[in-house]
Amino acid sequence: MQYTRFVLWLLAAVAFLTGCVNPPEYPEEPVIQYEGISKNTIYQFTNGPQDSIVIHFSFTDGDGNISSEDSTDIFIKDSRFPELPPTIVGAFPPIPAEGTGNGISGDVFFTVINSGQGVCCIFNDRFCVADERFPADTLTYEIYILDQAGNQSNTIRTEQIRVLCLGQ
Template identity: 25%
Template structure:
């Protein structure tokens, strides 16, 4: 059984939207560690395709990027190590950690636990799991674009990080963009990426506060780009 298939579609449905790529046909030489810059950030309310009378909040960021060997992007088939979605900790007796085994475990949430249906039996370590819930550790290499959001509670306050991954939201906006180099990885690559963050609650959470998006990317080798922040925006629809 693929653990990725069991959980990935729900996770990606929440965290990843559309991504667009515009490349340069003959880029110059760049370092092999990717470098990014902010080109644009915008907000809109967009009708949901399946519910045209209902809108969702969409923040779109556009990044410029450069990478010396072009090893940017992950394919949908990249689900084995080092790109697996999560790890299953096993105790000294060969069993996974079940929910409730320790007071130090986080409360149940879709980011830190894996639920097995009762109509299926799966072997994990020395355990036969059916209808069980086990603790997992997320693998950051599963993603290649990482998102944090900062906001100003009041006009005269500093920007502070908003914790989407904590209660009550338990949601991550990290995601994947596809392989960008269509020939091979051993060539320089530059261009632009546009990445959409979608939610039904951005407007209600941040209201009239200023918001900034912080982001970085990883290449296939795990090299981390520089960390950048967007200009502040307010989540208002332009007139």
């Protein structure tokens, strides 16, 4: 009987102590980490089939203010155009403020599609080239995010992506 009571008290103490784990502490500005891409080859939109690449990164934000209904939060830059401003990729879905006081973390997956002016081969200042002399082009994407306070995250870079200029 004494032994059973001791074991029950010990289990209760362990349960109580494990319930008191501190939440993680994140910096107030967002931090992102590159996780990968779905593939590293894509067809140019003018000559190949519709194609896409999914880019995956994770994020943390200490004050949890990563999104709002009318925000633009995710930015991407093509390495072949260092002088141009980044393109707005989109926004995080609205995240309720309840429960974000200790910060938030998560994963983002977004798709780059080769339609419109999405993915193009560029050679000798010519865009969307379909020339046998230039069968492929390469690029990387730089990505960063902004929170509601305007804090910019670090910038991550994808691995090299090969664009097939001549189609299939």
